[in-house]
Amino acid sequence: MKRLSALLVALAMLVSALPFAAAAADDLPTLKVLGTYNPHDPNDDPTARAIEEKTGYHVEYYMLPAENALENLLMQISSGESYDILRIGETMYQELLSRNALLPLDDLLAQYGSNLTTKIFESAYTLTRLDGVTYGIPMMAERASISNGIVMRKEIMDELKLSMPTTPAELKEVLLAVKAAYPEMIPLLTGSEEIIETISSGFGFYFDWNEVNGELVHYVEMPEYKEYLAYLVDLYQNGLLDPDLPINNATTRTEKFSSGNAFSYTCGGWTDAATTAYINAFEDRELVYIDPLYDANGKAGIKRQQALNNVTCIPRTAEHPEDAVKFMNRKLDEDVFTYITIGEKDVHFTVDEEGRYAPIMPIFNEVRNNAWWYLNSFDMTCYGDMWMARTRRTKAVGDIYDGLNQHAAQFAVDNPTDLCPTLKDVAENKATLGTMVHDYVLQVIVGVKSVEDHDAFVREWLEAGGQVSKDAINEWYKNR
Amino acid sequence: MLKVKPVRKQSFIMYFRGNWALYLLSVPGLIYIVGYKILPLIGLQLAFKNFDLFAGNGILDSIFKSKWVGLDHFEKIFRSSNFSHLLGNTLTISLMKLAVNFPLPILLALMLNEVQSRVFTRVTQTLVYMPHFLSWVIIHGIFMTLLSANGFVNRALGAAGLAEIGFYTNPSVFRWLLVLTESWKESGWGAIVYLAALTSIDEELYDAAYVDGAGYFKRLIHVTLPGIVPIVSLMLLLRLGGILGAGHEQILVMYNPTVYSTADVLSTYIYRIGIGKLDFSTATALGLFESMVGFILMVSANRISRKFLGRSLW
Amino acid sequence: MRSGIRDSMGVRVGKGVNYALLTVVALICLLPFVHMIAKSFSGAVAVSAGKVTFWPQDPTLNTYRYVLQDGLFFSSFRNSVIITGCGTLIALAITTMAAYPLSKQHFRGRKVILLLYVFTMLFYGGMVAIYVFMRTLNLLNTLVCQIIPLVLSQYNLFVMKTFFEGLPEAIEESAHIDGAGHIRTLVSIVLPLALPSLATIGLFYAVGYWNSYYHAMLFVTRPDAKPLQMYLYELITKTQNLFEVDPVIAAGLSSSGMQAAAIVVSTMPILLVYPFLQRYFVKGLTIGSVKG
Structure with a gap:
């Protein structure tokens, strides 16, 4: 009994000692920064130390949980948690904005934000303004690029003397030829995408919202989408898609592709796990990236992604808003920005005559791997090029990036909704409608639903929020 | 069965004087229940309000200042086009699980109880309770490699010239997949409580039964089973309270659009359609509905049990 | 105590069946763990490709180093x-x-x-x-x-x-x-x-x-x-x-x-x-x- 109580006391002391004391800084206040989840200790990272060294500010970093992050954020902010800087996703930003929880930044920016106002383009700021007032510092996608495509195994194409497919019909021929030669293999392994853009190009649509006669129309309502669906059904019925399509997930896809059990795969980006795993597993083999397919009118294209990724903002409850802006502005000073983002030239990275950045491995990774997490904004005049260093950290990742973007000049098209700020009516329905379409596609492909009843689905989709979204987005499009 | 002495007329003060210690023992538990469970029940009003986190000064104030909307959220749930279908699925899956997964741990405990080798018991017990520690995501991964169309089982069936089974795509087979994967995960864990009850049965009763020449099944019926009846009926009663929770997490991880017709239950539907997402009020309303059904069931079951078995939880 | 009394034939068969069943059940519960342990010590390529069953392939401590x-x-x-x-x-x-x-x-x-x-x-x-x-x-x-x-x-x-x-x-x-x-x-x-x-x-x-x-x-x-x-x-x-x-x-x-x-x-x-x-x-x- 005595031992037990001694143990209890000891444990109780440990517990009470836990709200750890924070280190005091000289005269500058300690800033509290909340960011989204990333698997590293944000308070113990070379980039964090570099920032403190260069700016003089001591910063305590906090992270939202990996799941239900939005709910958690709202509860914290509404209960008055006093963070000085929030670095959050766009949806989170819009939620806080619509609830009037954020501090207007215009005055602070005018006073202390010379870098923030000159190095970030005005066009980006339009995405974070509400009624002309700035509440957030925008972080766009680092570089406009193509983010998906279909990869095929070159050695099989060579062996069977197949040429690169350029239309949906040719793609089917190629897959049929592979099926005939390798009956056990999955001819086309698909991912979790709503539309396979390489294929949808062959039916004449490239985006979620497509311009038709001056109006934005969601692909669900386009007759071309019905043809696209019928095509996928046909592939499935011919055994050209994975029979386990409805239950595939990231892990099973990686397993199937990287074990050589699939001929082609819909690669979801330059960091796609399955593609990278394949490249690592078969270093002597090559993948080819097929171009977006041509439609009946001889046109082809693929979306170039250029959207608002993250926003940095200051909650009304912040204790040091002025210092927060000063701190962020300081991080954009030219030498500071380069140092905290990619390190020192010729120590951590190199630049060749043509201005191409490359990391010096492994030191780059050791000191700046998590640097992106600490950025509150970036210098839009140069970061697009500097960022390329990050895509060159391994050969596989660089190869995929280059492969997807090989013919970008020829095929890339800009999304008409790229510069659309988040619209409440669209955002609120986006997840629900996305799930609906995702489920519907699977049900149609495996035959639980028929593509003949597509009109019924369109009605359901319009009722579930499609109409509201459509009206809102066209309202913006007309007045943009 | 209890020799309740005729002390009923004793005044409470007299009773308290003799038994104050019992009340003292109850205090910590009651403080906790009132403080952490009853007080937060003010949150239940959100089911009847449109909760706006930023309506007041701090969250607590916001709870009170949000607007009343009456039964709107319940209507949204009950009026959803396929409510009766979803409720049907919920109850079917729940009852299937009750029928299979309630008796299994008892059976397992009885089997383990018959083993005389101490080493064998310990090893087996430890092994059968291990799956409890795996999350549904992991279990799903394991069963998928075995049971998918390309999986081990279907390949074996194909090799033997038999028809493939769509474990994950055939709507009626899929329900059994839900039931049986839960059996695998929880039976060993569920058996622990019965094992503890079995070890508490007085050995003298067994010895007496031996002396009387009772065979195995007689001992089982007259000694073993009566010994665990209290805990069995408690477990059944507690399970009834959760009848509308058909296994939200498991279904969400394991199902796919081809089996929505039989596997979509109330909570998964609301989650998937996104009404419950970031909408604390609808989520609260659904929770309240599930609680009320569970509470009514438990109260009735307790009453029935008292009437017919002479045994009750309270 | 109990073991002192000789069991009838039926009871003995029953006990045998009991042991056998429990062994099977225990193995079914154990195997996934063996599989997990094998995977956790295997090289990434082998794991991704689904080649690991009950014994580590291309053994490495990489995963543990990361965790x-x-x-x-x-x-x-x-x-x-x-x-x-x-x-x-x-x-x-x-x-x-x-x-x-x-x-x-x-x-x-x-x-x-x-x-x-x-x-x-x-x-x-x-x-x-x-x-x-x-x-x-x-x-x-x-x-x-x-x-x-x-x-x-x-x-x-x-x-x-x-x-x-x-x-x-x-x-x-x-x-x-x-x-x-x-x-x-x-x-x-x-x-x-x-x-x-x-x-x-x-x-x-x-x-x-x-x-x-x-x-x-x-x-x-x-x-x-x-x-x-x-x-x-x-x-x-x-x-x-x-x-x-x-x-x-x-x-x-x-x-x-x-x-x-x-x-x-x-x-x-x-x-x-x-x-x-x-x-x-x-x-x-x-x-x-x-x-x-």
């Missing part, structure tokens, strides 16, 4: 040990105290209190309300806020009460006649008799604490106050886009290999608790105490 990479693993492990240790002891104490009076049929107010427990078991104020609770007491980002939510499980309380009810009344009566009060009877007579049930409930609480991360996800944003399960859970969630985060490390890892290592790291400590508790599950304990 145990930084201070966060150790702080979260320490947090979990403290939460589980303190939580289980406190919970066990409160539950025992609450269950004992309720097991007495004569206890006045018993019905009301029981109904209160049943009611609060089913009705739940929701996460907003408990967030307010923790925030008001200024407990966010501490370990205490991870202990409080599980300090009394009504389920465990009812199990405990049922166990107490099953104890022979004669013993307690004799204690009362000897002049022992309720508390002394509980501590020196009832608890030693109830060891199997204490072990059971203690196990339930310990496993509950060890596995829980729901509350931590609500209440904790300080990376160094997270429990182990949350650390691992988030690590795994993120590993699915590990190539984005860290392509260099990712080249030597696979997400399912990572999951496997996380399971091994997080379940082994708590699995070890059970065999230790099993010594309290010994039969004849009751008898011995009554006679002694």
Whole structure:
């Protein structure tokens, strides 16, 4: 009994000692920064130390949980948690904005934000303004690029003397030829995408919202989408898609592709796990990236992604808003920005005559791997090029990036909704409608639903929020 | 069965004087229940309000200042086009699980109880309770490699010239997949409580039964089973309270659009359609509905049990 | 005792079948773990390609190196040990105290209190309300806020009460006649008799604490106050886009290999608790105490 109580006391002391004391800084206040989840200790990272060294500010970093992050954020902010800087996703930003929880930044920016106002383009700021007032510092996608495509195994194409497919019909021929030669293999392994853009190009649509006669129309309502669906059904019925399509997930896809059990795969980006795993597993083999397919009118294209990724903002409850802006502005000073983002030239990275950045491995990774997490904004005049260093950290990742973007000049098209700020009516329905379409596609492909009843689905989709979204987005499009 | 002495007329003060210690023992538990469970029940009003986190000064104030909307959220749930279908699925899956997964741990405990080798018991017990520690995501991964169309089982069936089974795509087979994967995960864990009850049965009763020449099944019926009846009926009663929770997490991880017709239950539907997402009020309303059904069931079951078995939880 | 009596043929066959069945069941439960362990020690290429069954392929410690990479693993492990240790002891104490009076049929107010427990078991104020609770007491980002939510499980309380009810009344009566009060009877007579049930409930609480991360996800944003399960859970969630985060490390890892290592790291400590508790599950304990 005595031992037990001694143990209890000891444990109780440990517990009470836990709200750890924070280190005091000289005269500058300690800033509290909340960011989204990333698997590293944000308070113990070379980039964090570099920032403190260069700016003089001591910063305590906090992270939202990996799941239900939005709910958690709202509860914290509404209960008055006093963070000085929030670095959050766009949806989170819009939620806080619509609830009037954020501090207007215009005055602070005018006073202390010379870098923030000159190095970030005005066009980006339009995405974070509400009624002309700035509440957030925008972080766009680092570089406009193509983010998906279909990869095929070159050695099989060579062996069977197949040429690169350029239309949906040719793609089917190629897959049929592979099926005939390798009956056990999955001819086309698909991912979790709503539309396979390489294929949808062959039916004449490239985006979620497509311009038709001056109006934005969601692909669900386009007759071309019905043809696209019928095509996928046909592939499935011919055994050209994975029979386990409805239950595939990231892990099973990686397993199937990287074990050589699939001929082609819909690669979801330059960091796609399955593609990278394949490249690592078969270093002597090559993948080819097929171009977006041509439609009946001889046109082809693929979306170039250029959207608002993250926003940095200051909650009304912040204790040091002025210092927060000063701190962020300081991080954009030219030498500071380069140092905290990619390190020192010729120590951590190199630049060749043509201005191409490359990391010096492994030191780059050791000191700046998590640097992106600490950025509150970036210098839009140069970061697009500097960022390329990050895509060159391994050969596989660089190869995929280059492969997807090989013919970008020829095929890339800009999304008409790229510069659309988040619209409440669209955002609120986006997840629900996305799930609906995702489920519907699977049900149609495996035959639980028929593509003949597509009109019924369109009605359901319009009722579930499609109409509201459509009206809102066209309202913006007309007045943009 | 209890020799309740005729002390009923004793005044409470007299009773308290003799038994104050019992009340003292109850205090910590009651403080906790009132403080952490009853007080937060003010949150239940959100089911009847449109909760706006930023309506007041701090969250607590916001709870009170949000607007009343009456039964709107319940209507949204009950009026959803396929409510009766979803409720049907919920109850079917729940009852299937009750029928299979309630008796299994008892059976397992009885089997383990018959083993005389101490080493064998310990090893087996430890092994059968291990799956409890795996999350549904992991279990799903394991069963998928075995049971998918390309999986081990279907390949074996194909090799033997038999028809493939769509474990994950055939709507009626899929329900059994839900039931049986839960059996695998929880039976060993569920058996622990019965094992503890079995070890508490007085050995003298067994010895007496031996002396009387009772065979195995007689001992089982007259000694073993009566010994665990209290805990069995408690477990059944507690399970009834959760009848509308058909296994939200498991279904969400394991199902796919081809089996929505039989596997979509109330909570998964609301989650998937996104009404419950970031909408604390609808989520609260659904929770309240599930609680009320569970509470009514438990109260009735307790009453029935008292009437017919002479045994009750309270 | 029992083994002294010769079993009939039927009973002996039955026992054989019983052993065989249990062995099969145990193997079915064991194999996935062997599979996990093998995966966790295998090279990324072999794991991704699904080539690992029950023996590591291309053995490596990469996954463990990644899981145990930084201070966060150790702080979260320490947090979990403290939460589980303190939580289980406190919970066990409160539950025992609450269950004992309720097991007495004569206890006045018993019905009301029981109904209160049943009611609060089913009705739940929701996460907003408990967030307010923790925030008001200024407990966010501490370990205490991870202990409080599980300090009394009504389920465990009812199990405990049922166990107490099953104890022979004669013993307690004799204690009362000897002049022992309720508390002394509980501590020196009832608890030693109830060891199997204490072990059971203690196990339930310990496993509950060890596995829980729901509350931590609500209440904790300080990376160094997270429990182990949350650390691992988030690590795994993120590993699915590990190539984005860290392509260099990712080249030597696979997400399912990572999951496997996380399971091994997080379940082994708590699995070890059970065999230790099993010594309290010994039969004849009751008898011995009554006679002694």
